[in-house]
Amino acid sequence: MKPVAGLMIALVVVSSSRAADPLPSWNDTAPKKAIVAFVERVTTEGSPDLVPPAERIAVFDNDGNLWAEQPMYFQAMFIFDRIQQLAPQHPQWQTQEPFASVLKGDVKAALAGGEPALLEMAMATHAGVTTEEFERIASDWITTFRHPQTGKLLTEMVYQPMLELLDFLQANGFKTFIVSGGGIEFMRPWSERVYGIPPEQVIGSSIKTRFEMRDGKPVIVRLPELNFIDDKAGKPAAIQHHIGRRPLFASGNSDGDLQMMQWTSAGAGPRFCLYLHHTDAEREWAYDRQSHIGRLDKGLDEAATNGWTVVDMKNDWARVFPVSQ
Amino acid sequence: MKPVAGLMIALVVVSSSRAADPLPSWNDTAPKKAIVAFVERVTTEGSPDLVPPAERIAVFDNDGNLWAEQPMYFQAMFIFDRIQQLAPQHPQWQTQEPFASVLKGDVKAALAGGEPALLEMAMATHAGVTTEEFERIASDWITTFRHPQTGKLLTEMVYQPMLELLDFLQANGFKTFIVSGGGIEFMRPWSERVYGIPPEQVIGSSIKTRFEMRDGKPVIVRLPELNFIDDKAGKPAAIQHHIGRRPLFASGNSDGDLQMMQWTSAGAGPRFCLYLHHTDAEREWAYDRQSHIGRLDKGLDEAATNGWTVVDMKNDWARVFPVSQ
Numbered sequence: 001m002k003p004v005a006g007l008m009i010a011l012v013v014v015s016s017s018r019a020a021d022p023l024p025s026w027n028d029t030a031p032k033k034a035i036v037a038f039v040e041r042v043t044t045e046g047s048p049d050l051v052p053p054a055e056r057i058a059v060f061d062n063d064g065n066l067w068a069e070q071p072m073y074f075q076a077m078f079i080f081d082r083i084q085q086l087a088p089q090h091p092q093w094q095t096q097e098p099f100a101s102v103l104k105g106d107v108k109a110a111l112a113g114g115e116p117a118l119l120e121m122a123m124a125t126h127a128g129v130t131t132e133e134f135e136r137i138a139s140d141w142i143t144t145f146r147h148p149q150t151g152k153l154l155t156e157m158v159y160q161p162m163l164e165l166l167d168f169l170q171a172n173g174f175k176t177f178i179v180s181g182g183g184i185e186f187m188r189p190w191s192e193r194v195y196g197i198p199p200e201q202v203i204g205s206s207i208k209t210r211f212e213m214r215d216g217k218p219v220i221v222r223l224p225e226l227n228f229i230d231d232k233a234g235k236p237a238a239i240q241h242h243i244g245r246r247p248l249f250a251s252g253n254s255d256g257d258l259q260m261m262q263w264t265s266a267g268a269g270p271r272f273c274l275y276l277h278h279t280d281a282e283r284e285w286a287y288d289r290q291s292h293i294g295r296l297d298k299g300l301d302e303a304a305t306n307g308w309t310v311v312d313m314k315n316d317w318a319r320v321f322p323v324s325q
Numbered sequence: 326m327k328p329v330a331g332l333m334i335a336l337v338v339v340s341s342s343r344a345a346d347p348l349p350s351w352n353d354t355a356p357k358k359a360i361v362a363f364v365e366r367v368t369t370e371g372s373p374d375l376v377p378p379a380e381r382i383a384v385f386d387n388d389g390n391l392w393a394e395q396p397m398y399f400q401a402m403f404i405f406d407r408i409q410q411l412a413p414q415h416p417q418w419q420t421q422e423p424f425a426s427v428l429k430g431d432v433k434a435a436l437a438g439g440e441p442a443l444l445e446m447a448m449a450t451h452a453g454v455t456t457e458e459f460e461r462i463a464s465d466w467i468t469t470f471r472h473p474q475t476g477k478l479l480t481e482m483v484y485q486p487m488l489e490l491l492d493f494l495q496a497n498g499f500k501t502f503i504v505s506g507g508g509i510e511f512m513r514p515w516s517e518r519v520y521g522i523p524p525e526q527v528i529g530s531s532i533k534t535r536f537e538m539r540d541g542k543p544v545i546v547r548l549p550e551l552n553f554i555d556d557k558a559g560k561p562a563a564i565q566h567h568i569g570r571r572p573l574f575a576s577g578n579s580d581g582d583l584q585m586m587q588w589t590s591a592g593a594g595p596r597f598c599l600y601l602h603h604t605d606a607e608r609e610w611a612y613d614r615q616s617h618i619g620r621l622d623k624g625l626d627e628a629a630t631n632g633w634t635v636v637d638m639k640n641d642w643a644r645v646f647p648v649s650q
Contacts, residue, residue: 054523131565175525188569198379199569200500201525209565211558211584218587220565233536240456240534240545242567244513244524259536262543 022168025161025319031274031311035165038272042248043172049270053173057245059260060166061252062180062187062204064294065276066195067158068147070285072111072293074154075182076118078141080107082125090124099124119226126183127207127224134222139189152323155194160322162276165251166195174249177201179239181231181256185222203242205230231256236263247271253278254294258302265306273308275299280314283321347493350486350644356599356636360490363597367573368497374595378498382570384585385491386577387505387512387529389619390601391520392483393472395610397436397618399479400507401443403466405435407450415449424449444551451508452532452549459547464514477648480519485647487601490576491520499574504564505529506556506581510547528567530555556581561588572596578603579619583627590631598633600624605639608646 026032042051063069083093083102093099098117101109111117126134147154166176176197178187184204191197206227209220230238236259239247250257250264253276261273277296278287289297303310313320351357367376388394408418408427418424423442426434436442451459472479491501503512503522509529516522531552534545555563561584564572575582575589578601586598602621603612614622628635638645 054517057525184566185569192379200382200567202569206566209562211561211588213587218561218584218591220562220588236536236543237534237545241509241531242525244510244527259543262538263536263545266543 023161023164025164025317027316027318029316031309031316034309038270039168039172042270051248051269055245055248056174057243057247058169058174058176058249059179059239059247059251060176061257062178062182064278065251065253066162067154068284069294071149072107073182075186077145078186079118079121079125081141081145083121086125122183123207123224127222130219130221131185131209134185135189138186142190155190156323157321158194160319161317163195163322169249170196175201177203177243179230179235179260180204181229203230203238233259235260239263250274254296255299258299261308265308275303275308275310277310277312279312280320284313348486348489350489350642352641352643354641356634356641359634363595364493364497367595376573376594380570380573381499382568382572383494383499383501383574384504384564384572384576385501386582387503387507389578389603390576391487392479393609394619396474397432398507400511402470403511404443404446404450406466406470408446411450447508448532448549452547455544455546456510456534459510460514463511467515480515481648482646483519485644486642488520488647494574495521500526502526502528502568504555504560504585506554528555528563558584560585564588575599579621580624583624586633590633600628600633600635602635602637604637605645609638
């Protein structure tokens with residue numbers, strides 16, 4: 001009967017985050033100042049804009065926002081790797097597209113079919129196992145697979161400034177959620193360890209599942225049938241479905257996050273929308289309006305119109321990844 | 326920047342729950358002893374069965390478990406009341422079943438179609454508005470509608486012993502969730518006030534929604550299309566979808582909760598399953614194996630087989646409802 005320990009840790013974090021700079025990897029430019037000012041405004045006792053802790057909901061896109069997404073979504077690497085692993089059980093894949101291209105190592109051809117092709121491959125590689133089996137598979141993969149260009153573990157390609165932002169918000173009573181187009185069960189096995197975000201605060205795309213008894217043991221089986229795509233207009237709908245409250249703070253990096261931003265900013269009282277603009281070809285990647293992944297076009301325009309905060313990665317971040325680059 | 330206040334309150338609750346009897350409305354019979362022993366076992370530092378706070382997930386069915394469900398699900402009363410309200414805009418309901426029976430006040434005939442009929446009426450009365458409008462409608466209704474037999478507000482027909490159990494678990498670091506066959510957005514407007522359970526910890530049945538812009542303002546519209554029925558085998562699937570972790574503690578009262586119990590008890594380490602048996606015709610209602618609402622038949626058998634705890638309302642509860650009866 002000792003929940004006290006966890007609470008004490010939370011108290012300590014609050015104290016230390018006040019003493020030291022809570023966002024050391026952010027340069028002292030406009031975005032950092034705007035974030036700190038907003039948090040102060042909604043959390044200071046006596047402030048006319050004080051928001052009760054229960055309503056301090058912060059939502060974060062994942063791909064390209066909490067971790068990198070180039071040269072392709074990291075989950076696509078997982079899908080390709082799974083296809084290689086599962087190929088012996090699916091001889092027809094040797095000639096069947098898009099699987100055949102994956103097995104030949106021709107990523108471009110494999111992705112030529114766009115989202116439908118990726119979805120087909122996701123179904124083929126993410127279903128047919130129980131939730132517990134899938135958790136183990138994703139968990140094992142994420143601790144061993146290395147990014148083909150950087151050689152880093154993918155969990156080393158999370159953004160240090162965003163980790164600090166998550167900590168800063170959590171220390172100030174915010175409940176932080178991931179709201180990603182990526183697979184909900186792909187992220188959950190490592191979201192708590194890497195981001196401090198527990199599985200129940202992870203929202204994502206999903207396939208259908210079915211509860212059944214196998215040899216007298218209950219299991220939840222993953223089915224090759226789409227349940228929900230958590231992207232664009234799906235994001236505010238998913239936020240309402242899972243959280244049931246409008247966010248106070250939203251953070252994303254692409255047009256896929258635009259509706260989430262619109263929904264957030266239209267709430268009563270102060271709201272904060274943060275767009276991450278990938279401008280750093282040297283330390284990370286530079287891409288926006290023309291990119292086939294993480295396109296940021298309409299979002300940039302609406303951010304300017306609505307006064308949302310845009311992070312210029314190159315100028316506003318002192319550091320990008322946690323380990324030295 | 327003051328989340329400290331909330332944390333201090335949590336600390337105070339922990340202390341006081343230790344000093345006084347945390348479950349005063351429970352008689353000192355087996356169920357209370359089993360609950361207290363279990364919580365001690367999984368929360369005491371140094372216990373071989375200590376469970377980290379993050380994994381202390383407790384799930385509660387709502388109808389017949391946290392509040393009463395007789396002579397019909399309370400949400401059915403809401404549906405009937407909505408039909409009366411909306412009838413002027415739907416002249417065809419005067420002759421169209423099951424609406425015509427509702428308008429005539431013939432509840433039995435209205436419910437003769439079983440679940441499909443109820444579902445049809447739910448769609449007709451719960452959709453076509455935005456999420457914000459529906460929240461206001463449900464919120465207004467729950468604060469004014471009175472139970473036809475007891476004359477109480479429905480939120481006065483919650484079970485005092487269960488409120489104490491929720492508090493006790495929360496004070497011991499458990500995260501408490503509602504997992505109900507009822508509508509997720511019907512419960513959220515009052516779950517925090519009545520149960521201390523925030524909207525993001527409410528899981529239930531749902532209809533589909535769509536995000537759209539109306540006059541430049543983003544809204545989420547409720548559609549007359551079923552999304553998910555959170556009952557029976559749907560419950561463990563929904564728990565996995567929303568929480569992503571197997572519960573440590575499950576509480577229900579009907580066969581609709583059986584799969585949730587099976588899923589919970591099959592987890593590694595100690596787990597606790599609690600069935601509420603309605604045995605008190607005097608203070609509440611007495612029903613089980615033959616009831617058309619909240620049938621508890623297979624559940625009673627499996628509880629006996631598996632050693633799950635069964636609460637005999639009449640003998641194990643010193644008090645049923647919060648206000649004097």
